[in-house]
Amino acid sequence: MSKKPVKGEYIETDTGNKVSRRSQIIGTTNIILGGKTVIQAEVIIRGDLLRTYPASNPSDKQGNTVAVAIGRYCFFSRGCELRPPGKLYKGQFSHYPLKIADHVFVGPSSIIEAALIGSHVNIGANVVVGKFAIIKDYVRILDGSVVPPNMVIPSFSVVAGRPARVVGEIAEGELDGMDLREVYRGVGNA
Amino acid sequence: MTSFTPYTYFLCPCTDTSTSTRNLGDSPSAESEENSDDERTFDPRAARSNYSLYPLEHLLYCEDCHQIRCPRCVLDEIVTWYCPNCLFEVPSSTVKSEGNRCTRSCFQCPICVAPLSVSSLEAPPEGLGAELASGQNGPFVLNCAYCMWSSKEIEIQFDKPNGIFAQLAKIKNGGEPIITAKDRRKDREERGKRHFSGSSAAEEYQESEAPITLDPNERLDPESQFSNLKAFYQTQMAESSPVSALGFTGDYGYGSPGALSRIMGLYTGGSFADKKSKSKSGTMREARDALEGLQIDPLSSSEAITKLSTEGWESTASCAQRHEQTTHTPFISDLRPIAYLLRTKRSKRCKTCRHILSKPESKVQTTRFRIRLVALNYIPSIIIKPLQPTLLTASTLLTPLKPVQFLLTFKNPLFDAVKVTLATPAKTPGRFPTKVTVLCPQFEVGANTDVWDEALRDNNTKSSLSGEKRRTKAEASEGQHQAEAGKVWERGRNWVSVVVEVVPPSLRIDGSEWLKSEEMKRDGEEVRDGEDVVEIPVFVRVEWEGEAGGEESGLGGGGKDKEVREKRELAYWCVLGLGKVALD
Numbered sequence: 001m002s003k004k005p006v007k008g009e010y011i012e013t014d015t016g017n018k019v020s021r022r023s024q025i026i027g028t029t030n031i032i033l034g035g036k037t038v039i040q041a042e043v044i045i046r047g048d049l050l051r052t053y054p055a056s057n058p059s060d061k062q063g064n065t066v067a068v069a070i071g072r073y074c075f076f077s078r079g080c081e082l083r084p085p086g087k088l089y090k091g092q093f094s095h096y097p098l099k100i101a102d103h104v105f106v107g108p109s110s111i112i113e114a115a116l117i118g119s120h121v122n123i124g125a126n127v128v129v130g131k132f133a134i135i136k137d138y139v140r141i142l143d144g145s146v147v148p149p150n151m152v153i154p155s156f157s158v159v160a161g162r163p164a165r166v167v168g169e170i171a172e173g174e175l176d177g178m179d180l181r182e183v184y185r186g187v188g189n190a
Numbered sequence: 191m192t193s194f195t196p197y198t199y200f201l202c203p204c205t206d207t208s209t210s211t212r213n214l215g216d217s218p219s220a221e222s223e224e225n226s227d228d229e230r231t232f233d234p235r236a237a238r239s240n241y242s243l244y245p246l247e248h249l250l251y252c253e254d255c256h257q258i259r260c261p262r263c264v265l266d267e268i269v270t271w272y273c274p275n276c277l278f279e280v281p282s283s284t285v286k287s288e289g290n291r292c293t294r295s296c297f298q299c300p301i302c303v304a305p306l307s308v309s310s311l312e313a314p315p316e317g318l319g320a321e322l323a324s325g326q327n328g329p330f331v332l333n334c335a336y337c338m339w340s341s342k343e344i345e346i347q348f349d350k351p352n353g354i355f356a357q358l359a360k361i362k363n364g365g366e367p368i369i370t371a372k373d374r375r376k377d378r379e380e381r382g383k384r385h386f387s388g389s390s391a392a393e394e395y396q397e398s399e400a401p402i403t404l405d406p407n408e409r410l411d412p413e414s415q416f417s418n419l420k421a422f423y424q425t426q427m428a429e430s431s432p433v434s435a436l437g438f439t440g441d442y443g444y445g446s447p448g449a450l451s452r453i454m455g456l457y458t459g460g461s462f463a464d465k466k467s468k469s470k471s472g473t474m475r476e477a478r479d480a481l482e483g484l485q486i487d488p489l490s491s492s493e494a495i496t497k498l499s500t501e502g503w504e505s506t507a508s509c510a511q512r513h514e515q516t517t518h519t520p521f522i523s524d525l526r527p528i529a530y531l532l533r534t535k536r537s538k539r540c541k542t543c544r545h546i547l548s549k550p551e552s553k554v555q556t557t558r559f560r561i562r563l564v565a566l567n568y569i570p571s572i573i574i575k576p577l578q579p580t581l582l583t584a585s586t587l588l589t590p591l592k593p594v595q596f597l598l599t600f601k602n603p604l605f606d607a608v609k610v611t612l613a614t615p616a617k618t619p620g621r622f623p624t625k626v627t628v629l630c631p632q633f634e635v636g637a638n639t640d641v642w643d644e645a646l647r648d649n650n651t652k653s654s655l656s657g658e659k660r661r662t663k664a665e666a667s668e669g670q671h672q673a674e675a676g677k678v679w680e681r682g683r684n685w686v687s688v689v690v691e692v693v694p695p696s697l698r699i700d701g702s703e704w705l706k707s708e709e710m711k712r713d714g715e716e717v718r719d720g721e722d723v724v725e726i727p728v729f730v731r732v733e734w735e736g737e738a739g740g741e742e743s744g745l746g747g748g749g750k751d752k753e754v755r756e757k758r759e760l761a762y763w764c765v766l767g768l769g770k771v772a773l774d
Contacts, residue, residue, distance in 0.1 A: 149336065
């Protein structure tokens with residue numbers, strides 16, 4: 001797939017994803033990348049943790065095969081891990097899909113087990129996002145935070161601490177800076 | 191600690207710089223006065239500066255005042271209340287009646303503030319047909335998935351998995367039911383009747399099928415104590431000021447003896463009212479028992495002491511935990527789940543002209559703004575970079591007394607070209623002055639025409655020339671590679687970088703000149719926190735010809751200031767944080 005015959009750091013896909021050769025992506029068939037997403041070295045994406053609990057409505061068959069869905073212009077820094085959350089429900093353990101929207105930045109060595117991450121979310125380094133957390137749009141999670149399981153973080157929040165709590169608000173002027181298009185352009189094999 | 195990222199802070203003009211923000215002993219150095227004749231040099235380290243410096247992203251811009259607006263000079267107006275956990279909108283009428291907390295099932299852990307989730311205590315059905323078992327059935331508890339606290343620890347369980355707020359309001363810590371305010375009121379009325387008519391016991395049995403007899407020595411929770419006290423004194427006030435006086439029987443206002451005597455004073459002579467009120471106030475009495483809201487404390491404090499001696503320090507609640515609670519909770523066993531505080535969406539108004547600067551959509555889930563006037567779109571941003579890229583890798587600290595050059599990149603967000611003038615004091619204020627030289631203090635930054643705009647304009651063959659010229663100029667100037675005084679370092683479509691040279695100070699205090707100064711003796715020999723950071727105040731003046739549509743010929747006579755080109759000027763102080771100085 002790569003344009004250059006010499007092996008560069010990144011494999012570039014048709015939709016513009018830049019995936020490091022040194023990343024560990026397991027269960028690739030269950031992972032959807034929206035395009036223009038950067039996956040750096042040593043990133044782990046657990047696509048193999050599929051939902052085993054039968055869907056409530058039988059028409060929802062397609063959703064069963066997706067473990068991780070990622071939008072456009074996301075950036076996963078070195079050493080971060082994405083794993084679909086799992087829980088015991090009605091006596092059965094099952095994983096549930098992890099959905100990530102657009103322009104989501106995940107810092108190095110962070111572990112993400114959220115159920116949903118909205119657009120324009122900036123997650124710092126060494127952050128743990130607990131199981132089934134829901135992070136809405138325009139949220140910044142500062143370095144070293146531990147987001148407790150099941151937490152809902154509303155839009156325009158700045159979150160920090162162990163356990164994480166809302167410590168501030170995103171100012172109106174900061175919104176434009178959370179766009180990751182420029183960051184994507186800056187990444188390449190060179 | 192060692193890493194340092196350069197920053198730029200902008201001083202909002204709302205702060206009055208004319209009042210002295212210096213320490214009393216500080217005498218402005220001669221150099222700085224020379225540099226700014228009529229204006230005082232802004233000192234970024236003055237005690238008050240911190241409150242008026244903001245990163246550009248936090249600032250708004252008022253289009254009517256043509257001025258920067260900071261969080262201190264805008265008015266907030268609440269658009270929507272919502273719960274940050276369930277994201278349900280709460281109407282403001284409900285906020286007024288029910289308070290500012292979520293009344294659904296959203297709770298925070300009293301131990302660690304992580305969200306609590308409802309779970310069933312019953313073991314999940316297992317074996318064949320387990321997945322067909324419909325739903326879970328109680329009892330339910332609140333669980334914290336972060337610290338593993340459970341409402342079982344305070345012996346609180348729920349019958350239903352929803353409407354936890356209402357259920358919790360009826361249970362005490364320990365599982366006993368709280369007698370609701372309604373029941374208390376009923377009991378009070380009951381007692382009042384008994385007192386009034388002196389009725390026999392037989393009559394009472396007929397009236398109420400299940401009378402709740404309240405213990406006069408009962409330990410009340412704070413809410414019911416308050417409601418009891420309130421009810422008691424209301425009846426006292428009503429009794430002490432008879433209904434007949436003016437015909438008002440309300441609980442508030444006219445019911446109070448003070449207000450009544452004032453009104454009486456209006457109709458009759460003052461002396462009469464005074465006499466009357468004196469005789470009336472004597473009939474008031476204080477609460478006597480728990481039914482009237484009286485709680486005698488010594489009993490509970492002796493309990494607390496025995497609890498402390500048996501369970502020790504571990505059983506007490508921390509300051510942070512007690513802070514989250516609404517009532518007095520000295521022990522962990524007293525803590526209750528915290529209902530989520532509601533959050534708001536707010537619009538912002540300019541304090542001087544009352545125009546709206548920012549207005550979010552009222553819906554909770556949408557993140558769009560109807561109006562959003564951010565300073566980022568009006569004033570040039572400043573990016574700091576060291577000129578020698580080696581500086582980044584070698585060390586983040588600046589060497590004292592060794593000149594360093596930094597690149598300041600001004601990016602123009604306006605659709606008109608701007609003229610920028612910079613002014614800095616030759617020596618920064620403070621104990622350790624940094625020498626500053628801006629190599630090119632005056633320059634022009636091109637208009638922020640979009641790349642696409644330019645391309646479209648080329649197609650229309652309207653005014654491609656100006657864009658073209660700029661580009662060639664940029665190419666030409668990019669060739670030079672030595673910082674030259676009075677010349678721009680690099681230039682792009684809507685950005686210009688200039689070089690600023692800085693001589694960081696030596697942080698050594700034992701210099702002979704310093705020993706003499708009064709200030710030094712007073713402040714001691716230590717480098718105070720933050721003094722090793724090189725912060726440079728820069729006065730930026732931006733001039734441009736604004737607002738007129740450049741492509742269209744402005745002929746409309748109606749809106750003069752909109753159509754005709756107008757000269758505009760904006761001036762403000764900035765603070766550039768360049769780096770930390772190494773201690774030598």
